[in-house]
Amino acid sequence: MLRVYHLLIAIILLIFIPIGARFFLPQFTDKKPTTPTPTVKSTSTAPVKPTVKTENIWQKLLSKTTVPNGWSVVPCPDKATLLCISDQGKPVGTVEIQVEPVKNNSEFQQHLTAAGIPLGSPTEFQNPEYQTKLTTALQAWVADFYTSLAKNRQNVSTYPPQPVKIGKLPGVRYGFVELTSAGDVKEQYISHVTYDGTQLYIxxxxxxxxxxxxxxxxxxxAFQPYLDAIAENLNLPIQQAPTKP
Incomplete structure (x- = not known):
């Protein structure tokens, strides 16, 4: 009887051990160790903008300059429209140039038309008649400036417009002085204006x-008379570089 009992136990073990092995062993053998994937952080650097050097228009215009002993006249660095004046290396003042397209200036267009050289007319700077007409238009433009000045300023005296040469172009010199109530000079302005056929130069x-x-x-x-000489020797009109074929 005991032998039959042992035989039954052996049969049961033979049946269930393979089944248990199939169920439990995969849980220990099929799981492979996992290696964590490192996270790569992308770093973006903003592109560096190249430094753009400002071109000063005086570099094209400036020609011969005569100044008092120890003074210097050079285009201001990083300033597009200023001429720097120094005495013994120390800055004492500046000269500014404004370039204004006449197509945007209806008032001056009217003065050109009234003088007989409407905008777009051929430029004849060596022709005395053309020079006279252009000077008339420039003087009318200065007269408008003086009228506006008188409305907005007190104790102002204007200088009579004077025909001058600015480079090879006819021009006009003008200005004004403003006095304090005590009669001292508060402000004083000197300007030159010319026209090259498309633009005003002030x-x-x-x-x-x-x-x-x-x-x-x-x-x-001290600088005023030298400014007149500088204006007279400017490279105006600006010569356009010939285009390459």
């Missing part, structure tokens, strides 16, 4: 402490 400087131009009247007074 060259100006001043004794005006608040403008960053000349802050001392004696420096301004």
């Amino acid at each position: 060259i100006s400087t001043s004794f005006a402490p608040d403008t960053g131009k000349f802050t001392k009247l004696e420096h301004f007074a």
